Amino acid sequence: MKGIPPATVQRLPIYLRCLTEYGPETISSETLAQLARVNSAKVRKDLSFLGSYGTRGVGYDVDHLVYQISRELGLTKDWAVCIVGMGNLGKALAKYGGFGERGFAVLGIFDADPDKIGKKTGGRTIEPMSGFEHAVKERQLSIGVITTPASSAQEVADLMVDAGITSILNFAPTVLSKPENVDVRRVDLSTELQICSFYLTRAAGKQAS
Amino acid sequence: MKGIPPATVQRLPIYLRCLTEYGPETISSETLAQLARVNSAKVRKDLSFLGSYGTRGVGYDVDHLVYQISRELGLTKDWAVCIVGMGNLGKALAKYGGFGERGFAVLGIFDADPDKIGKKTGGRTIEPMSGFEHAVKERQLSIGVITTPASSAQEVADLMVDAGITSILNFAPTVLSKPENVDVRRVDLSTELQICSFYLTRAAGKQAS
DNA sequence: AACTGTGAAGAGTTTCACAGCG
DNA sequence: CGCTGTGAAACTCTTCACAGTT
Numbered sequence: 001m002k003g004i005p006p007a008t009v010q011r012l013p014i015y016l017r018c019l020t021e022y023g024p025e026t027i028s029s030e031t032l033a034q035l036a037r038v039n040s041a042k043v044r045k046d047l048s049f050l051g052s053y054g055t056r057g058v059g060y061d062v063d064h065l066v067y068q069i070s071r072e073l074g075l076t077k078d079w080a081v082c083i084v085g086m087g088n089l090g091k092a093l094a095k096y097g098g099f100g101e102r103g104f105a106v107l108g109i110f111d112a113d114p115d116k117i118g119k120k121t122g123g124r125t126i127e128p129m130s131g132f133e134h135a136v137k138e139r140q141l142s143i144g145v146i147t148t149p150a151s152s153a154q155e156v157a158d159l160m161v162d163a164g165i166t167s168i169l170n171f172a173p174t175v176l177s178k179p180e181n182v183d184v185r186r187v188d189l190s191t192e193l194q195i196c197s198f199y200l201t202r203a204a205g206k207q208a209s
Numbered sequence: 210m211k212g213i214p215p216a217t218v219q220r221l222p223i224y225l226r227c228l229t230e231y232g233p234e235t236i237s238s239e240t241l242a243q244l245a246r247v248n249s250a251k252v253r254k255d256l257s258f259l260g261s262y263g264t265r266g267v268g269y270d271v272d273h274l275v276y277q278i279s280r281e282l283g284l285t286k287d288w289a290v291c292i293v294g295m296g297n298l299g300k301a302l303a304k305y306g307g308f309g310e311r312g313f314a315v316l317g318i319f320d321a322d323p324d325k326i327g328k329k330t331g332g333r334t335i336e337p338m339s340g341f342e343h344a345v346k347e348r349q350l351s352i353g354v355i356t357t358p359a360s361s362a363q364e365v366a367d368l369m370v371d372a373g374i375t376s377i378l379n380f381a382p383t384v385l386s387k388p389e390n391v392d393v394r395r396v397d398l399s400t401e402l403q404i405c406s407f408y409l410t411r412a413a414g415k416q417a418s
Numbered sequence: 419a420a421c422t423g424t425g426a427a428g429a430g431t432t433t434c435a436c437a438g439c440g
Numbered sequence: 441c442g443c444t445g446t447g448a449a450a451c452t453c454t455t456c457a458c459a460g461t462t
Contacts, residue, residue: 009404012403057419173226
């Protein structure tokens with residue numbers, strides 16, 4: 001219908017965070033740009049995809065903008081999240097109480113290891129994968145977080161897709177196969193470190209030139 | 210000197226991973242593309258930035274390509290990493306033994322909380338921030354990982370920059386100010402979840418149309 | 419006067435399509 | 441023949457610059 005560019009979607013959560021931390025009632029694109037560390041034309045163009053919510057000569061009404069961005073991001077409703085893989089990272093995420101900036105509730109934590117099942121983490125009990133599909137349907141889990149080792153990530157992703165989950169956050173260091181209609185976001189520590197390494201090496205080279 | 214485009218740098222770690230998991234001695238751009246789930250022309254163009262390491266009619270020698278990509282990413286040397294902020298996530302990362310695909314060693318874990326100092330996590334002792342700058346210099350820590358709450362992330366980033374760190378991985382949900390020459394990579398769970406929410410909402414809308 | 423909203427230019431990225439090499 | 445390497449086209453994203461509104 002509308003079609004907000006992906007690059008803009010990536011920035012909306014940042015604007016939202018800056019706005020909620022900002023005191024005054026109105027804000028100019030220039031000020032918001034400084035908070036988000038981007039160019040002010042970018043802010044104006046990004047916001048223009050949501051509609052014309054600014055006032056020329058004044059700026060944007062902060063509350064109204066917060067509402068519009070939240071609405072566009074689908075944050076007016078709560079989302080149920082499940083986490084599969086209760087290793088160090090999975091447990092850390094499960095305990096990470098205020099899951100991001102609210103609106104997301106962890107309503108299921110799973111692991112394949114029988115030794116872990118029944119143990120508690122972050123106030124929830126670790127469940128076996130056998131009950132996964134049923135839990136997804138019953139609790140309307142819509143976002144799946146994968147924190148398993150790479151070797152089981154694809155298998156878990158397939159289970160998630162079969163259970164009807166269409167949005168996956170993958171922390172396992174592997175590229176997942178998935179149907180067209182499923183959105184997989186990759187959060188990959190080792191990739192990021194390697195990129196750091198690249199730019200470090202590059203920077204070291206610069207000194208010499 | 211050369212100038213590999215950022216978009217290509219982002220993909221090199223993925224190619225590297227696919228290649229190290231691949232059996233045969235040579236690989237075609239088409240096969241690598243399938244493993245990395247990208248277009249084969251993209252693979253060829255990406256690899257061409259490293260030099261002409263393919264053989265027409267045959268493909269790329271896997272070992273040679275692994276070496277060339279590793280070299281380009283600066284993975285032929287080891288990097289010392291420090292982690293600041295020993296909350297759930299920081300501890301999880303500290304314990305996460307095989308830090309990514311080797312080449313990275315956690316040689317310092319820090320926290321500002323006196324109660325945490327001296328405790329052990331993942332085989333290392335949590336150190337106070339007072340010794341941070343000295344540790345960075347002595348142990349040549351070159352990559353800083355921030356896993357503090359958002360409220361102290363900027364302060365920690367400033368300390369890192371002052372200590373001479375030029376590469377930062379920021380897990381705190383905030384945008385950091387930094388000098389030109391410092392590379393900050395953001396890994397932001399709440400942002401990713403909000404993007405999931407956006408595409409979930411969008412997908413729900415599609416059913417109706 | 420101050421600021422938004424946006425056409426248009428510019429930069430970067432992806433993809434196509436094919437010449438050229440092994 | 442099969443596959444790489446790459447110009448060129450197509451697309452996306454960023455930035456500029458300014459007309460238009462309050």
